[in-house]
Amino acid sequence: MSPLRSLIRRQFADQRGPFLIGIALALVPALCGLLLLGLAGWFITACAVAGAAGLAVNYFTPSALIRALAIGRTAGRYGERLMTHDATFRFLARLRGAVFAGFASRRPASAVESRSGLRLARLTLDIDQLDRAYLRFVVPLSVVCVVLAGGAVLAVLLAPAALVPLAVGVVLLTLAARIVARRQLATAARRMEAAEEAMRLRSADFVAGRRDLAIYGGLPAATDAILDAGARRARAEDPLERAASLAEGLVIISGQLILAAGLIVLVPAAAPVAGGEASLSAALVVGLLLTGLGLTEALSSLVPGLAGLTRTERAAARVLPLAEAGDAAQAERRGAPARGPQDGPVAGTTLPPADAGTGIQPALCFEAVRFTYPGAARPVLEDFDLSLAPGETVCLVGPSGCGKSTVLALAARLTRPDDGLIRLGDRPLSTIPEAELRRRLAVISQKPVLFNDTIAENLRLAAPQASPEALWAALDQVGLADTVAARPDGLSAMLGEGGAGLSGGEARRLTLARALLTRPEIVLLDEVTEGLDEATAAGVLASLGAFRSQGASLLLISHRRRELALADRILRLEGGRIAATA
Numbered sequence: 149m150s151p152l153r154s155l156i157r158r159q160f161a162d163q164r165g166p167f168l169i170g171i172a173l174a175l176v177p178a179l180c181g182l183l184l185l186g187l188a189g190w191f192i193t194a195c196a197v198a199g200a201a202g203l204a205v206n207y208f209t210p211s212a213l214i215r216a217l218a219i220g221r222t223a224g225r226y227g228e229r230l231m232t233h234d235a236t237f238r239f240l241a242r243l244r245g246a247v248f249a250g251f252a253s254r255r256p257a258s259a260v261e262s263r264s265g266l267r268l269a270r271l272t273l274d275i276d277q278l279d280r281a282y283l284r285f286v287v288p289l290s291v292v293c294v295v296l297a298g299g300a301v302l303a304v305l306l307a308p309a310a311l312v313p314l315a316v317g318v319v320l321l322t323l324a325a326r327i328v329a330r331r332q333l334a335t336a337a338r339r340m341e342a343a344e345e346a347m348r349l350r351s352a353d354f355v356a357g358r359r360d361l362a363i364y365g366g367l368p369a370a371t372d373a374i375l376d377a378g379a380r381r382a383r384a385e386d387p388l389e390r391a392a393s394l395a396e397g398l399v400i401i402s403g404q405l406i407l408a409a410g411l412i413v414l415v416p417a418a419a420p421v422a423g424g425e426a427s428l429s430a431a432l433v434v435g436l437l438l439t440g441l442g443l444t445e446a447l448s449s450l451v452p453g454l455a456g457l458t459r460t461e462r463a464a465a466r467v468l469p470l471a472e473a474g475d476a477a478q479a480e481r482r483g484a485p486a487r488g489p490q491d492g493p494v495a496g497t498t499l500p501p502a503d504a505g506t507g508i509q510p511a512l513c514f515e516a517v518r519f520t521y522p523g524a525a526r527p528v529l530e531d532f533d534l535s536l537a538p539g540e541t542v543c544l545v546g547p548s549g550c551g552k553s554t555v556l557a558l559a560a561r562l563t564r565p566d567d568g569l570i571r572l573g574d575r576p577l578s579t580i581p582e583a584e585l586r587r588r589l590a591v592i593s594q595k596p597v598l599f600n601d602t603i604a605e606n607l608r609l610a611a612p613q614a615s616p617e618a619l620w621a622a623l624d625q626v627g628l629a630d631t632v633a634a635r636p637d638g639l640s641a642m643l644g645e646g647g648a649g650l651s652g653g654e655a656r657r658l659t660l661a662r663a664l665l666t667r668p669e670i671v672l673l674d675e676v677t678e679g680l681d682e683a684t685a686a687g688v689l690a691s692l693g694a695f696r697s698q699g700a701s702l703l704l705i706s707h708r709r710r711e712l713a714l715a716d717r718i719l720r721l722e723g724g725r726i727a728a729t730a
């Protein structure tokens with residue numbers, strides 16, 4: 149199914165009632181508009197004819213009807229806008245949720261991908277583009293179809309000859325739709341998006357790196373690269389604009405042809421035949437012609453939707469897979485894990501102790517795990533085994549690029565193994581619901597993320613319900629309570645972007661306090677003292693004692709002597725597996 153069709157189906161499934169009511173309401177102003185023009189044309193002509201013949205005419209009923217139609221048209225348009233936009237914005241709000249859940253659930257370790265900020269910008273633009281599918285395409289198309297069908301019925305009843313111009317109009321409209329749906333336009337749209345992305349990327353690099361560019365004389369080349377991307381965008385846009393203009397022209401011509409053909413067919417019908425009456429009254433002919441004129445207005449509402457069809461289709465093709473991944477991730481978060489081929493036993497399954505000799509169930513265990521980055525020639529981990537006993541502290545060392553961070557990413561389920569089993573206690577990692585996993589396992593990286601918010605809210609990221617007393621206790625355990633208490637606003641003190649306002653060591657200790665709040669069973673630490681001076685690093689390491697006193701198992705990555713001294717065991721990773729234990 150085409151992405152556009154899937155998108156429309158999704159919106160229909162999400163907003164069934166408002167979706168249909170919106171279309172029904174859109175018919176009201178369109179039909180009122182047509183009848184208004186037709187009736188007005190008929191009425192004016194009938195009055196003129198009656199005046200010329202000196203006959204009396206009832207003008208109360210038609211003028212009241214005209215007024216009612218004018219009011220109906222305005223009210224209908226208001227109601228239609230309200231309903232269709234409300235339905236669309238509600239749908240998009242939900243879709244955004246699903247898309248961002250999908251974005252968040254993607255393998256963060258996937259190979260060289262475009263920068264996440266730019267991807268996010270692209271996604272935001274894509275989702276905004278999707279409002280066109282219903283508002284600019286489905287609604288006007290439904291209206292045009294109903295109006296044309298109504299026009300055909302009227303023509304059959306009143307003047308079958310008028311079916312000819314209607315048929316001409318329909319043929320031209322179909323042609324217009326085919327023009328904008330041509331495959332070559334998809335290529336032009338792809339080129340245009342690539343050029344837009346290049347423009348954004350180059351501009352962002354230009355702004356961020358202008359000092360280095362100036363130092364190394366790279367400013368002219370960087371400027372040329374932006375201009376070049378702009379020129380490529382303009383070139384790619386050309387066929388799209390031409391097709392849109394051609395389609396618009398055809399829509400307008402189809403409207404005019406309906407009118408012209410109407411004139412040809414209907415005017416002679418109004419002429420009296422020899423020795424008898426005209427088959428159609430002059431008033432009816434004028435009424436029908438003006439209705440045809442109104443039809444062109446309905447047709448022109450199709451133009452914006454047709455012009456943006458290729459881009460809407462491409463945006464839907466990018467957004468929908470993410471939304472589907474988001475649906476799966478949200479279902480998993482509710483406790484029904486989406487299962488893959490390497491997911492091992494089903495949820496709720498408990499496994500026998502990994503260490504059959506001692507009968508002790510390890511806190512975390514890797515069994516014959518293999519993992520390869522997408523596009524990489526060789527696996528990073530192959531037949532990899534690791535076992536972390538409850539309360540144990542293990543330090544993982546090894547040469548740069550040997551896969552230490554990959555082990556942590558797998559343990560944190562930020563990515564999944566190609567083969568083998570990872571278990572948390574007696575359960576396969578893949579079967580543990582997301583919320584439970586995040587509560588039981590904490591990850592602390594060398595670049596902890598703190599948000600532009602209060603200290604309390606930064607801590608509550610891990611435990612939203614935590615009381616102020618619990619927050620102070622956690623701060624106390626990492627030796628940060630006095631520092632926070634010394635601030636006039638205490639826990640309500642605001643942090644700047646990325647935790648600005650705290651020193652490097654304080655920021656890291658704050659993330660440790662955040663992790664402590666969930667009382668994790670396992671803590672994964674990736675070079676947490678990297679970039680800190682000796683004294684600060686010692687303070688951070690001392691804070692790790694708080695986890696140990698809670699009974700947690702620690703898996704550390706580090707090359708530093710001070711971290712190694714903390715470990716019960718040191719494991720050396722080399723060639724994809726543990727090469728030595730100390």
Ligand SMILES: Nc1ncnc2c1ncn2[C@@H]1O[C@H](COP(=O)(O)OP(=O)(O)OP(=O)(O)O)[C@@H](O)[C@H]1O
Binds near residue numbers: 522
């Ligand atoms: N997203 C990715 N896509 C493809 N290959 C990757 C990706 N991330 C890491 N790699 C590769 O996988 C290997 C292991 O990377 P990893 O970051 O786990 O190593 P590491 O031992 O933690 O290195 P370091 O000590 O330098 O931090 C490296 O060769 C790296 O180039």
